Amino acid sequence: MKPAPFEYHAPTSLDAALALKAEHGDDGKPLAGGQSLIPAMNFRVAQPSLLIDLNHIPELRHITKPNGSVHIGSMTLQSSAERDKLIAEHVPLLHEAIPNIAHPQIRNRGTIGGSLAHADPASELPVVALALGARFRAQSSAGERWIEAKDFFAGLFATALQTDELLTEIAFPTKTARTGYCFTEVARRHGDYAMAGLAAIVELDANDKIAAAKLVYLNVGDGPVDAASAAASLIGKAPEAAAFKEAGRIASQEDMHPFGNVHATPEYQRHLSAVLTERALATATQRAKVA
Amino acid sequence: MSNSYPITVTINGKTIEKQVEPRMLLADFIRHEAGLTGTHVGCEHGVCGACTVLFDGKPVRSCIMLAVQANGHELTTVEGLAQSEDNMHPIQNAFWEAHGLQCGFCTPGILMTLVPFLEENKNPNEAEVREAISGNLCRCTGYQHIVDATLLAAKKLNEVAE
Numbered sequence A: 001m002k003p004a005p006f007e008y009h010a011p012t013s014l015d016a017a018l019a020l021k022a023e024h025g026d027d028g029k030p031l032a033g034g035q036s037l038i039p040a041m042n043f044r045v046a047q048p049s050l051l052i053d054l055n056h057i058p059e060l061r062h063i064t065k066p067n068g069s070v071h072i073g074s075m076t077l078q079s080s081a082e083r084d085k086l087i088a089e090h091v092p093l094l095h096e097a098i099p100n101i102a103h104p105q106i107r108n109r110g111t112i113g114g115s116l117a118h119a120d121p122a123s124e125l126p127v128v129a130l131a132l133g134a135r136f137r138a139q140s141s142a143g144e145r146w147i148e149a150k151d152f153f154a155g156l157f158a159t160a161l162q163t164d165e166l167l168t169e170i171a172f173p174t175k176t177a178r179t180g181y182c183f184t185e186v187a188r189r190h191g192d193y194a195m196a197g198l199a200a201i202v203e204l205d206a207n208d209k210i211a212a213a214k215l216v217y218l219n220v221g222d223g224p225v226d227a228a229s230a231a232a233s234l235i236g237k238a239p240e241a242a243a244f245k246e247a248g249r250i251a252s253q254e255d256m257h258p259f260g261n262v263h264a265t266p267e268y269q270r271h272l273s274a275v276l277t278e279r280a281l282a283t284a285t286q287r288a289k290v291a
Numbered sequence B: 001m002s003n004s005y006p007i008t009v010t011i012n013g014k015t016i017e018k019q020v021e022p023r024m025l026l027a028d029f030i031r032h033e034a035g036l037t038g039t040h041v042g043c044e045h046g047v048c049g050a051c052t053v054l055f056d057g058k059p060v061r062s063c064i065m066l067a068v069q070a071n072g073h074e075l076t077t078v079e080g081l082a083q084s085e086d087n088m089h090p091i092q093n094a095f096w097e098a099h100g101l102q103c104g105f106c107t108p109g110i111l112m113t114l115v116p117f118l119e120e121n122k123n124p125n126e127a128e129v130r131e132a133i134s135g136n137l138c139r140c141t142g143y144q145h146i147v148d149a150t151l152l153a154a155k156k157l158n159e160v161a162e
């Protein structure tokens, strides 16, 4: 199908975009890569009366490393971030996750900020952002604020952004010593939305015991799912198969409540999540030892 | 409510100026306004890949972009590949020789996906080719001949380069 009629604005500065957002609120829909929004408009699931195209605002496309984090402008293309050297070197978890997003043709238009603002529980980037404790810069014509990842995702396709705010930048903490990161998922076909997947982070202490851990899953809840009790079960333990298996059991049986979908039953999603947990923890541990 | 906007788009080296409604999809602009019907429309939600064109040299889905967003940009469609009817692009010759198509509906999107892929990957293996076309659906071939044709195309392109 075709989109319903709408008014179109393509501001060339952030101030102009924020003024439009202030004036039109919820009726003024930001258009980033359009890779989720336009399909929804074609199906008329979304019928915005006004689109604010953010593609002509150069200030929103940048990747910098001020201190302790890599800052990514919300309109940075997924394909640019995928090839970026700063990200590859300093935020390896993000670098590993991006190629799992859709296909190259989609990543050539889709943006980092668009995926995060869309907050699809099946998406890779919200999982990475929550696992790393990324921070989100929300700007409006009245001012700006930074939102922690744990407060940013507010349920199914919902975020903490107010109707007059735009997501302008995301700050991803850089990698730290003795810490290993791993992103892995299972999809029916490369590029499809995954049936299950996770980001795992393992930090080792001086005796090679697990000092800290983080496990965040996709597509098994109404947002990225932080398996806190599974991660807590690892603390103080030697990073070995038995501990990984137990963490996978706790995560898949206690921390998550998958809905299932046409491709996978909830039981299958739990099974995949458990198996992937073991693999991700083993890989993250290997990486922590040499980090 | 929906006003129309003047846009200027270069397609296969030719500049086109038109007035379009903002809701016109780029795929429809290419087919109905520019009259280039080689770009196919299968699903209109970004899944099948039939509408893939090059946007400033990079493959994108033209069904989930607006025509107004192409203002000032350069597009290449499947019609832009061959130099003339009897001088096809090496990748087109490879698809012909290795039976890389049956009904041909998916072919334009597959070619426009593979042309930039083969520019970046001179000697791809089978697994890489399969991943490269993972975003394109074909309901006829079962993909094997598409993969064969792509590997043949890589060989032909390397010969041309030598």
Ligand SMILES: Cc1cc2nc3c(=O)[nH]c(=O)nc-3n(C[C@H](O)[C@H](O)[C@H](O)COP(=O)(O)OP(=O)(O)OC[C@H]3O[C@@H](n4cnc5c(N)ncnc54)[C@H](O)[C@@H]3O)c2cc1C
Pocket (backbone or CB within 6 Å): A029, A030, A031, A032, A033, A034, A035, A036, A037, A038, A039, A054, A074, A100, A101, A102, A103, A106, A109, A110, A111, A112, A113, A114, A115, A116, A117, A118, A120, A122, A123, A124, A125, A161, A165, A166, A167, A168, A191, A192, A193, A194, B045, B046, B047
């Ligand atoms: C076939 C196909 C397969 C896909 N597979 C995957 C996949 O496997 N994994 C995955 O994660 N994604 C997948 N996607 C989605 C893709 O990654 C999208 O690019 C992404 O979800 C949205 O980013 P976008 O830049 O295209 O945003 P848009 O579609 O333009 O916008 C999405 C939403 O976010 C809002 N928005 C955008 N930017 C801002 C901003 N700066 N401030 C406030 N609100 C904003 C928009 O108003 C809209 O509501 C797929 C898409 C397609 C078509």
Ligand code: FES
Pocket (backbone or CB within 6 Å): B040, B041, B042, B043, B044, B045, B046, B047, B048, B049, B050, B051, B052, B061, B062, B063, B064
């Ligand atoms: S018609 Fe564009 S991807 Fe199917």
Ligand code: FES
Pocket (backbone or CB within 6 Å): B100, B101, B102, B103, B104, B105, B106, B107, B137, B138, B139, B140, B141
């Ligand atoms: S040849 Fe018929 S769809 Fe691919």
